[in-house]
Amino acid sequence: DVKVTQSSRYLVKRTGEKVFLECVQDMDHENMFWYRQDPGLGLRLIYFSYDVKMKEKGDIPEGYSVSREKKERFSLILESASTNQTSMYLCASRWPQYFGPGTRLTVL
């Protein structure tokens, strides 16, 4: 069974902090994705990766960066968190996408 795990279910950070969201999948998938989900806007793609050290921007990459040093791990980085980055963050792997449980991030 596919397993995608995310480092935290709930996270509270302050404006200006650097935030790391970690995602790990255990099925040797090449494709990994980061989304955010907001009411009325649905899921929006932030970044994705098709292989180690490879990354491509999604629809809303501004304010975010990613890292994929190992195949199983895809990290989302908020360089300087802002209140408008308060959201549910969902990591996914595989095609079609299989999601992790999500991290609800609140930026104060």
Add this chain to the structure above:
Amino acid sequence: RKEVEQDPGPFNVPEGATVAFNCTYSNSASQSFFWYRQDCRKEPKLLMSVYSSGNEDGRFTAQLNRASQYISLLIRDSKLSDSATYLCVVNRGNYGGATNKLIFGTGTLLAVQP
């Protein structure tokens, strides 16, 4: 115009009812279509793929109309456990490469009443 559009609902139906959700997409080059289900405060989960010939999985039937760029999901004999948000999902372009992105609709909320 949104790339994928769905009626947000909510659809309130009694147990045992048949309910249909519709979805339209704007990119005629899209090749892959899916329905996902999302329970409250949970992650989306793949419900079923949608094929040109239509496909069925138990009480669920999905259909695709490429000419009208329209996808549907039919749920027969609704159960209380079917209550969830149903997301229509379409890939942005031809399969493979940088266009291999999924676009998610904002979802249709279904509430099955006892």
